[in-house]
Amino acid sequence: MKLKLTDLVNSQGTLEFNFSVGDISLEEINPVTIGIQLKLNIQQSGPNFKITGTANLILTEMCDRCLDNYKLDIKAPFSIFVTTQKSLKPGFSESDVILLETNQRDFNLGPTVHDAILLERSIKNLCKEDCLGLCSNCGVNLNNGYCNCASKKIDEKWASLIEINFSHSE
């Protein structure tokens, strides 16, 4: 996922392009489409660039609660500082910066996008906020309709109560 510095300079502030999931090593995910759409905002200050952007793609995920597959529309935000200056201002961690050699003309945005997607993905692992999950007794997906377990449990309680009452009265 190489970007050229001249692309940044000529971008006039925004860049949009698509690339394939295969360009970054994302074996952990299960994409619905192989394309990742990138939208970048670029601010230049001398030889330095600040890139903020989002990576958009759609994944197939498994819900933690009901174990159903669902489509997750990911819009992963990221920002990175591209510079040749080794003396970085404090406050930048290594993952915030792509450090270039003085004669370097391109750089790889892949790791940044990779991390942004994985971070965004780990936040959401439910098919919906109010997923009802599976019945712990019969395993029915309660999003698709209720099972009879809840009413059966009440019946069983009544049955044992009646038995107790009988044994007392004898």
Ligand SMILES: [Zn+2]
């Ligand atoms: Zn679910």
Ligand SMILES: [Zn+2]
């Ligand atoms: Zn049930």
